[in-house]
Structures are given as C-alpha cells and as structure tokens.
Amino acid sequence: MHSIQFTAQSAANGIVERDFTVGDVPGLLWSPATGAARAPLVLLGHGGGTHKRWPAMTGRAHLLVTHCGFHVACIDAPGHGDRPRTAYDEQEVAELYRARAAGEPEGPIVVRYNADLAERSLPEWRATLDALQALPEIGGEGPVGFWGINMGTAIGVPFVASEPRITAAVFGQHWPDALAAKAKEITIPIEFDLQWDDEHIPREAGLALFDAFASKEKSLHVNSGRHKELPRFEADSAVRFFARHLGAAVPASA
C-alpha cells in the first residue's frame, strides 16, 4: 500500500489545502483549519477535460469544509490535470474534438472513453481512500461520500458499486449504457442531477440511469437548461445531502 505524501500546503479562510500524491497519482486534500478532530470525508470526481483544481472542485470543497467541517479530496483522473496522456488518451480526445467540430453525437465516444478511464481509475481511487483513511484526522471508521457529475459519474458509479466504504453519493449527467448494470448494485442514498434540455444526453437516457440505482432512498433533480447549465444551487443541495447522510449538523447557510 502506498502511503500519502504531502508536497505543498496553504491555508486561507479557515481551510487548509494540501497537495498530495499516492503512488504517482496527484491529489488535493481540503480540511478545516480548526483542528484535529475526526470528520467525515467526501471524495470529488472531476469532469471530463478538467482536473482536481478546477473551479467546480475547489468551490465544492470549500462548501463542504465550511458548512459541514468535512475533509474533501480530489485526484486527477488518468490523462487529466498533471498526469500524462497515453496514445489512447490522445486518440480519444482527438476523436471527441473531431466529432464536436463535425456536429456529430459526442455520446458514443464519451461513453466508450469514460468506461476505459473508469477501469484505470478504480485501483487509484481505492489506493487513495486507503491512504486517506490512514490519516489520524480521517481514520478508517467514518462515513465517506462520493460526488461526481459527468465523467465523475462514469468513474464514480463503478467505484461506488465496488466500494462498501462509500455511504452516500451525488451523481448525474451521464448515459446508462456502460453504467446501469453497476448502478443496479448500488443501494446507498443517491442524489442525481439531470439537465432537461441536455443537448448530449437524451432525457430518456438520463432517467434510465437514475432509475437503475437500487437505492431505497434516491432523489433526482432536473433543471431546465443545457448540458453545461447545471444551476449553482445544486451544489448547495448536494452539500445539504451530504450533511444529512454523513452525520454533520445541517449547514448553517448553504
């Protein structure tokens, strides 16, 4: 097992942000500045073409630390952020750009490429979670959440299906093709985001993925708007969801 190596640290606004590596996978860990008490952990999966320090990731981390006092971690997916692309990564990215420029559907390429990334990511997420739980301020007992939309869902659904340590998850905005079978193995509470006017993911496809989860407790949040117009208040809703399910007090002003 790889232990966690911290490579940089900064602090601002009551949040400590630490760069880390587990093996050759780089990540970020955000924690409350106020102490060493144990707190729940939320893992963030970033979207396709972005990385661990993308504004949506730092924004979600700050909400979770500030309103819930949780630890929050994000790692770069293979071929993303500070990680090298393989020849296969280059090929799929080129194919995606080609389809986009030609006005062809992106779905088949995204579904196929994300399924490959998920396979490569799963052992990395497991090793990261092992290493994070070895930290005294996180520990191996506490509840763990997973929050990933788009590619974060493509990686998160198979990861969560295989990982009993995850106890609540926020997913959304992906196709059922490669994921519905794994979603049927998931029984933890789920919040799921869809865009009603998504130009890439047909409504029926998004609803089918939500429907596939075996969770007794699941919520679907649909909003009008296109793929990239997920309203910012859904981040506040996800924070409240994790506060309910990971055992923190209800946030004061999220």
Added chain:
Amino acid sequence: MHSIQFTAQSAANGIVERDFTVGDVPGLLWSPATGAARAPLVLLGHGGGTHKRWPAMTGRAHLLVTHCGFHVACIDAPGHGDRPRTAYDEQEVAELYRARAAGEPEGPIVVRYNADLAERSLPEWRATLDALQALPEIGGEGPVGFWGINMGTAIGVPFVASEPRITAAVFGQHWPDALAAKAKEITIPIEFDLQWDDEHIPREAGLALFDAFASKEKSLHVNSGRHKELPRFEADSAVRFFARHLGAAVPASA
C-alpha cells in the same frame, strides 16, 4: 369586492395566526409577529380531503414566516374544511372511496373532480388575493408565490396561468390530462415534486406535466417512494425556492 374580515387571532413563536373570511370563504393568514413592514406573500393550496389547518399547511406556513419573514395564506377549497359539500361533492367523494375500496384506479375520478373544484376555486382565490393585497402589511406591489401539491396543483395551475400577480410557484403530484394546456401558459419559475414509485400517478404522466410548463426556469425534484411519502426536506427546498424568487434573504437554517 369583498374585504377581509378577521374572526380570530393568536400568536406563538413569533408568528401571528389570523382566521379570516373573504365573502363566505374561510382562510388563515400567518404573519411575522415582529412588525408592520411589507413582506412578500405566499398562497398555500391544500391537498384533497384536507383543509387550511392541516399539519402540512401550518408546517409550511411556519417555515415561510420563520425563515423568510413572509406572509402566508391558505383558504379552504370548496367542499373542504369548514365549507359545506354540495350533492356533487358528496357523489364524487363517494365514488373515490368506492374506487379505492375496489382497488380501481383513482386517477380518472381525481382528475375530473379536481378540475371541477378548480373552476369553483379560481374566483375565490382571486377575491382572496385582492383582499389580502388591500392589507397595508402586504400591499399590491409585492411578489406573490403559490405552493400547492396534489389538489393544490390541480387548482393552482389554472389559477397561476390566469393570474399575473403570481411570480413563482411550487407544484407537483398530479396528472397532465386537465392541466398540461394551462401549464403551457405558465412562464414563471417553477419547482415541481414527483414521487418515483407513485401508485396513482404514472411516471410518464408526472413527467409530462412538468415538461408542459413554458417556464424558462423550472426544477423537478423526484424522490423514491410512494404517493404519500414525499420527503419532508422538499418543504425546506420549497422555502429556499421562494426565498430565491420572492426576494427574501436566503433563509438562515431551512
């Protein structure tokens, strides 16, 4: 125009509750105890078989007054609460109980009876809103919300479609048959609740009604569970929705 007649008043926990009548329609008005400053108004439509003082109504009113400082009003629908039933009301209620006991679908009866109630309710809601806006603490300028699920949606959708004074609404849990055409005339922000395992309203029917709203800004909240299992946190979500759209500060702890 009927003016409002107050018939009883009580106060507790920072909330003043006043019984009123407008013509022969009885209602309740909840207001912040702390003053005469003008504040937005939210109208509550109760569900079938219940009335203005049902726990869901008083609970929603208390959330809105406490967290947003709004005025909140609810009137008894025709044949409900303190109002007499006509022979037609008795006949439809008997028919509903008969269908329920026989295990037959309730939908066709509810759709038909609620459409009749909506027709009778609309002039009553208009007169109530006129009378409430004549009060100095409400006034004729401020934003007005409408919040009604089930029968509250059956009455609320045609009411809101005909009433430009309503600027935001929470609906849910009804069939599109009598309502979709009216929903297509509605363009204000909407939050809409559905139950994914509703034993009365098929998923496709609920989704079709949500889809019908012409609102640029609309959100759908689906939760696992049966018709009567709408989670309580959806009331908190509705309160945040009205806080966003009627101009109050974001609630401190809803």
